[in-house]
Amino acid sequence: xxxxxxxxxxxxxxxxxxxxxxxxxxxxxxxxxxxxxxxxxxxxxxxxxxxxxxxxxxxxxxxxxxxxxxxxxxxxxxxxxxxxxxxxxxxxxxxxxxxxxxxxxxxxxxxxxxxxxxxxxxxxxxxxxxxxxxxxxxxxxxxxxxxxxxxxxxxxxxxxxxxxxxxxxxxxxxxxxxxxxxxxxxxxxxxxxxxxxxxxxxxxxxxxxxxxxxxxxxxxxxxxxxxxxxxxxxxxxxxxxxxxxxxxxxxxxxxxxxxxxxxxxxxxxxxxxxxxxxxxxxxxxxxxxxxxxxxxxxxxxxxxxxxxxxxxxxxxxxxxxxxxxxxxxxxxxxxxxxxxxxxxxxxxxxxxxxxxxxxxxxxxxxxxxx
Numbered sequence: 210x211x212x213x214x215x216x217x218x219x220x221x222x223x224x225x226x227x228x229x230x231x232x233x234x235x236x237x238x239x240x241x242x243x244x245x246x247x248x249x250x251x252x253x254x255x256x257x258x259x260x261x262x263x264x265x266x267x268x269x270x271x272x273x274x275x276x277x278x279x280x281x282x283x284x285x286x287x288x289x290x291x292x293x294x295x296x297x298x299x300x301x302x303x304x305x306x307x308x309x310x311x312x313x314x315x316x317x318x319x320x321x322x323x324x325x326x327x328x329x330x331x332x333x334x335x336x337x338x339x340x341x342x343x344x345x346x347x348x349x350x351x352x353x354x355x356x357x358x359x360x361x362x363x364x365x366x367x368x369x370x371x372x373x374x375x376x377x378x379x380x381x382x383x384x385x386x387x388x389x390x391x392x393x394x395x396x397x398x399x400x401x402x403x404x405x406x407x408x409x410x411x412x413x414x415x416x417x418x419x420x421x422x423x424x425x426x427x428x429x430x431x432x433x434x435x436x437x438x439x440x441x442x443x444x445x446x447x448x449x450x451x452x453x454x455x456x457x458x459x460x461x462x463x464x465x466x467x468x469x470x471x472x473x474x475x476x477x478x479x480x481x482x483x484x485x486x487x488x489x490x491x492x493x494x495x496x497x498x499x500x501x502x503x504x505x506x507x508x509x510x511x512x513x514x515x516x517x518x519x520x521x522x523x524x525x526x527x528x529x530x531x532x533x534x535x536x537x538x539x540x541x542x543x544x545x546x547x548x549x550x551x552x553x554x555x556x557x558x559x560x561x562x563x564x565x566x567x568x569x570x571x572x573x574x575x576x577x578x579x
Contacts, residue, residue, distance in 0.1 A: 251316060253285035255513040256292060257506075258315035258340075260306050262323040262347075263298040266423070266453055267478050269321075270295075272498040272558075273346075277319065280506035289510065298422050300324035300393070307331035311338045316513035318342045319505050322349040324393040329530060341512035345505045348395050348528050355508040355518055356526055356536040359496050361396045365403020367543045368448060368473040371492040373411055375471035376446050383445035384415030386435045388428050388458060390450040392419040400450050400475070408448065415439045420450075425457030432461035441465045447472045452481030452493055459489050477544050477553050482564055485546050487572045495544040495552045504537045546576050 259277055261269045274293060281289045292315055296303035300323040310318055311334055318335055322328040325347055332342050332351030341354040348356055373380060387404070390397030397419070408414065416435040421427045428449065436444065444467065449455040452474040459472060471491035474481045484490035507521050522535035544552050553559050565573035573579065 251514050253288035255285060255289045255316040255510065256314070257281050257289060257509050257513065258307075258310035258313075258318040259291050259293045260303060260310070260318065260320045261293075261295050262303070262321050263423075264295050265298065266451070266476065267480075268476055268498060273321075273502055276499050276502035277506050280503045281510060284506060284510045296323050298323055300327040303328060304331045307335060311335055311340060314338075315340060317509045319345045319509050320349055320353075321345040322347050325349050325395045325528075326393075341509075343505055343508045343512065344528075344534075346396070346501065348526065348534075350528055350530045352531055353528070353534060354512055355522060356528075356534045357501055357504040357508065357522075358396070358536075358538060359501065359541050360538045361399035362403040362406075364475060364494050364496075364541055365400035365405075365450075366407050367403075367494055367541060368400070368450070368475065368492070369404040369407030371543050371545070372446055372448055372471055372473050373407065375491045376412065379445050380412050383443045384413045384439055385446045385448060386432065386439070386444060386458075387414055387417040387448045388431060388450060388454050389417065389419050389448075390454075391421060391423045394423070397423075397450060404448055404450075412446070415443065420454055423451065423453060425453045427457070428454035429457035429461050432458045433465075436461065436465045436467070441467050444470065446470050449473050449475075451475040452478040452484075452490075455484070455490050455493075456480060459484065477558065479559060479563065482544070482549060482553060482559065483569050485544065485549070486564065486569055486576060486578065488546075491545065493544045495542045497539060497541075497556065498558075499556075501539050504539070508535075508537075546578075549578060 261273060264270050278291045281291050294306040296306060303323045318340055320342055328349045329351035332349055332353055335342050336352045344353045344356040346358050389401045416438060418431040420431060447458055449458050449472055455472050455474040474490055474493040477493045477495040481490060481493045508518060511518055518535045522537050524536045524538060525533040526536040528534060542552055554561060561578060565578060
């Protein structure tokens, strides 16, 4: 793991001390309360299967994977092994990866589903083989044992509130375009729900799209269609569900000669933060990945060792197929140019030099980011 990842993990660990302490307590205190439905008790020599959905979004390879691997090593005194696979946005590939993990007899699975419904059968296969499953970031269907993510409805509300703030009195002057995420991702539906709860009745939504596979090029094409349909002088803002799509949207806006309208985002990708610095993008949602990754690792190790999740997961969440899933929902932060220092820089996600490299230095200087 590189120096930045170590800094990030340490910084978030301090901010998430309660969660960390709870997890440590569970490792020491819950041995006598092992869940009889989980795997047999094991020591530190465990094998954790980690399945992530795609590698186009920077976060998965840059943050989630190395952070989970690091935390599993910490929790198992260096003896735990993480077996990793990435589905590259293909649900059938991910199902095959689960089959392989089952065949290889991993002790627990952490799954960030490409398609929450399509994964259900594979989750059942794992469960039938005695392998507990932690749903990570997206609420997979099937008999999962635990779930950790961010409060996705709150993410959408945070985006919607920021867009309204940016629009101010212009909210009634024109129309906005809503660029939601993929229809196969349950998180996208929750982001959309949260955003609509804030935006409906406050702005006119001229066009709205569910963007196939979250791809920036699809968002770009959708935005071009919206500009053609509505007219470039009628669009006052864009709700974009994440930073990758925001990049495609902003490219379409520039090509049409549209500037100085607020565009939202999510994930605090480096390119998104840099667009916020220049003013091309208004905001992103910063989600503390190290805390989410730590919780997933804590859940996975506890389940693999046959221990209770009671001291880790205080909440319960229902999926369409499973009720009262032990869950941890991590809070999020609205990221604008005003709090870059207090979020992604303070937590060690990026350095000022990384954000302000090359052509971004002048814009950083202008907003006092040095």
